[in-house]
Amino acid sequence: MRVPVIAGNWKMNKNIVESVSLVKELRDFVRGIEGVDIVVCPPFTSLWVVKEIINGTNIHLGAQNMFWETKGAFTGETSPPMLKDVGCEYVILGHSERRQYFKETSEEVARKTEVALSVNLMPIVCVGENLEEKESGKTESIIEQEIKALFPKIDSTLAARIIIAYEPIWAIGTGRSSSSQDANLIIKFIRELFSSKYGSKIAERIRILYGGSVDTKNIDEFMNESDIDGALVGGASLNTLSFSQIVKAAKIL
Numbered sequence: 001m002r003v004p005v006i007a008g009n010w011k012m013n014k015n016i017v018e019s020v021s022l023v024k025e026l027r028d029f030v031r032g033i034e035g036v037d038i039v040v041c042p043p044f045t046s047l048w049v050v051k052e053i054i055n056g057t058n059i060h061l062g063a064q065n066m067f068w069e070t071k072g073a074f075t076g077e078t079s080p081p082m083l084k085d086v087g088c089e090y091v092i093l094g095h096s097e098r099r100q101y102f103k104e105t106s107e108e109v110a111r112k113t114e115v116a117l118s119v120n121l122m123p124i125v126c127v128g129e130n131l132e133e134k135e136s137g138k139t140e141s142i143i144e145q146e147i148k149a150l151f152p153k154i155d156s157t158l159a160a161r162i163i164i165a166y167e168p169i170w171a172i173g174t175g176r177s178s179s180s181q182d183a184n185l186i187i188k189f190i191r192e193l194f195s196s197k198y199g200s201k202i203a204e205r206i207r208i209l210y211g212g213s214v215d216t217k218n219i220d221e222f223m224n225e226s227d228i229d230g231a232l233v234g235g236a237s238l239n240t241l242s243f244s245q246i247v248k249a250a251k252i253l
């Protein structure tokens, strides 16, 4: 049984005061909930204060990006050990906004994924097609390229720890989510790709999330699908009531 994950990607939102008030409220709303891994990914400037508040609770900390080097002259970057130091257990990698605005390539995402796994950070690797690719029937080939780029860097002993988020770019922040059936088909396709490389036993352990306009109204549909193991939530994670309702809808116990 795969434990579902609900991860909130706050993106470039919330200053320190706002982060504190959001996560304090969330902590109270999700207190005692088990059977789902709850993750918040605030901006870098809020990681420390958020960690102070969620210490010892059922909420885990994630970052939104990192570099692959450990230390050195890389102005503006944050290293994997720095994320561990501040208390992160998860890190989002290869979000479409990073691929689009910062030109991150699938090879770079693979390098980051390898390093994240090596320091025991759980990578949430994002993949997904844009509208033009969807409309020209290229969804599967785009996903295949993004997933297969990870393989040379991922050892079979660590592969089961990867979390994938299928986030169709046209569904992000648009209020127009994928249908749960379509998302499930793509997520099954992703699992088959892992299965052909690492075997079905490992593939069955990998958690694959859906992301893109997830809200309190559609979360049940996604969670009812056979292969969807949770959600990466953007906008709705900035509101504690909606985020905690999404968490509650996802728990398996």
Ligand code: 13P
Pocket (backbone or CB within 6 Å): 009, 095, 167, 171, 172, 173, 174, 175, 211, 212, 213, 214, 232, 233, 234, 235, 236
């Ligand atoms: P929205 O939930 O706001 O569509 O964002 C999805 C996302 O990009 C999460 O990483």
